Amino acid sequence: MPQQDLAFWQSRAAALAIEGRAFIDGSYRDSASGRQFDCISPIDGRRLTAIADCAAADVDAAVAAARRSFEAREWAGLKPRERKKTLLRFAALIRQHAEELALLETLDAGKPIGDTTSVDIPGAAYCVEWYAEAIDKVGGEVVPADPHLVGLVTREPVGVVACVVPWNFPLLMAAWKFAPALAAGNSVVLKPSEKSPLTAIRVAALALEAGVPPGVFNVVPGGGEAGKLLALHMDVDCLAFTGSTAVGKQIMQYAGQSNLKRVWLELGGKSPNIVLPDCPDFDRAARSAAGAIFYNMGEMCTAGSRLLVHRDIKEMFLDKVLEQAAQWKPGHPLDPNTAMGAIVDQIQLDRVLGYIEAGRAESRLLCGGTRTLSDSGGFYIEPTVFDARPEHRIAREEIFGPVLSVIGFDDLDQAIGLANDSEYGLAAAVWTQNLTTAHEVSRRLRAGTVWVNCYDEGGDMNFPFGGYKQSGNGRDKSLHALEKYTELKSTLLRLR
Template sequence: MASKTLNDWQQRAQSLKIEGRAFIDGAYVNAASGQTFDCISPIDGRLLTPVAECGEADINAAVAAARRAFNQGVWAGLNPRARKAVMHKFADLLRANLDELALLETLDMGKPIGDSTTVDIPGAAYCVQWYGEAIDKIGGEIAPADHHLVGLVDRVPVGVVAAVVPWNFPILMASWKFAPALAAGNSVVLKPSEKSPLTAIRVAALAKEAGIPDGVFNVVPGGGAAGKLLALHMDVDCLAFTGSTAVGKQIMQCAGQSNLKRVWLELGGKSANIVLPDCPDMERAARSAAGAIFFNMGEMCTAGSRLLVHRSIKDAFLEKVREAAKAYTPGHPLDPATNMGAIVDGIQLERVLSYIAIGKGEAKLLTGGERAEPVSGGHYVQPTMFDCPTGKERVACEEIFGPVLSVITFDTVEEAIRIANDSDYGLAAAVWTGDLTCAHDTARQLRAGTVWVNCYDEGGDMNFPFGGFKQSGNGRDKSLHALEKYTELRSTLVRLR
């Protein structure tokens, strides 16, 4: 079958039925207040659908349904193999509906359809399958004890898990929360970003079709008020959040003001990508440097937004990066040939443009720096690079969440490590070198949750824990370690005599 064209995707979009209601206790429902908000496509500014604006009554209903389902054991009480079978069917349904989900993701968030079809939806399905497979593989412990005792240690589901997820990878980031939470036996209340709620709403019906019982998987669209209601809710046992550091701090405060619910945070980043003179492949390093900041329009918490280049190779290397950046010229997100789509909405567009304006006043513009308009009415920005003479410029220190790269020059490895670690964040970092000893020594000193050597943003499977140091958050998504977030340890001691 021939691959789809821009026209094919546009025709499919015209006939697409879009659901905008909340999903509570196994059914789509309007917000109790009747209120909605407009879901606008960043591609061209057109209205996609009104979406339910969930308020206190809706949050309470979703949490109550989740609690009832958990207490009744309709999901947590199933045998492990039974839950595993449902999770596998859920993953199969995500794959079976790939085109629809990818189209929703692109229309809603603006990312290229080529990424939605090959990264976001397949990645979410893989995540659900991976954690489904783990369900009957994880056991407990028999702890050493006095001979008149048997000591058991097991992990039990925490209960009701609220997942508040971001707009940059809407369903992929959501799956990193709800898949391990469901695998551990919890009930879930998912609050997608108001900027990109459509795939989460649609996926709720697929969860039910797969066999996940009513009340176990709920979706409550809404803005920050809905997230705060979940953070303050006395019957939510755990809240997992991905988003800005500022909002993460507020969520932790809400947990302290309410029931001390477990809070897990994956927050901002200003990741350093270090290129040393003995880099074994300058061409690949340059392509990776461009991809590290321009993929997904730079709307990535792990974006390699600080490019640290040794002075001796700076000019030649930056020329290669500028050339590689040409592959990210903004285009129509529904065109399979497009590598850079739209910024998610007008608010984020203005934020990015304001930082570019700041950068023009404090650094040297190397490329880009302007708004683009491949589609009338949409939100697009050229891939932009600044040469930052001190590394203290705002564009070099503050998270922009857009396609803006800050280049910083260094003279020694020690200086590069110091610059890389001189940040409030510690999510990711990379180093390019042909010296194995230098690679290990540098990786050990970089204060980041993920360090890549001679690559960037690789390792897309689920085996590696993902999260950050410092103000990039706590806890880890992905890997078996994520199950620790959604379970409690329980010790059971049995006296034999």
């Protein structure tokens, strides 16, 4: 997609038709109660549209539609190649409507248009394509058994899958759930965040246009009540969630209180980024350290929010990081030159500013730390860097904003101890030119993803994504994600 200027994107945004209704059983509809809530753009505080506020009747209708379509095998019963063709058409439609979807994502979540056009929307289409291509290539097993038996191990769709997804990558994170769930033959009920529901609502119609049968892909926008209802629903077989650790714990409890539905959680992080004295390229490491925390306004579960630097190089490296931080200036998200957009809403803005105040009280502020562009009516925060200690609150709790804690260490064992001293274990990185050190540190770090001499690279679908400890369970992406949405079945045939 050619890069245009701010005026171009503003004119396209002004002409955009925005849908706010739920999508249930193949059609858009208002909530049964008629309740709505306002969708506010973090760019300027402007009301974009009214969104259907789904509650019990709507969730029940969506789950019933999903159950009916699943039991009728309208999707699950198709030949693998037919499901593959349909999902490939779905991906093609996402690409065809990429400009519209990118605009919706930027207006709704405050993400820079340069990111939504190059990362979010193409990434979602690629995810759907990737799982479509896997459909007719993943088989079962013939198990060694006694000569009078034939033993088969097969995977079957689990049934009705609820996907509850976050606001930081609204469509991409949704695709990481619904694409493998649909590829496996399930019917889906998608609950987008109330902070960013627009792209989920829109792609539901594209799925239908591609040939996904009515009832197989439903979208129920709403707040925490809709998510809780799905987690408690007796007719939901599986729930995949990305969000905070606190809400993830509640969802597991709801599953236990209801039907013991499968629950898969991708939760928070406080990821360490370790820079050793033998780092092969300090300039690149500094650029990566800044990008690791300021990309997407720091609204990243994998954000490199703890920068651990050996004391021998700390002052030198800090100077380089601060130079890079100055490049991440907040600007209008519809300007293609903007690297850092708006915080998603007032609630998150206040949360991040609260953490910054806590940091001021116990750590040393090195740059940033204030709200900016407030005359726009939007929610913007300067890139912020603190010189902190491991026990400081900003160095321990997930902030989900552009706030970096820099912590010094004296030796490698101390660095690994600091890195692992967290309730989270989503991602980590180490910078070293010693191959042995790279492998040994990677093995010792308790994290689902470890980067060596880079950060947040490897964006294709081949790598499983998820965490250790309270960062969750299960994995998104890769063929391993298909396992979450299937049941294993053993079949034994006696021959004589």
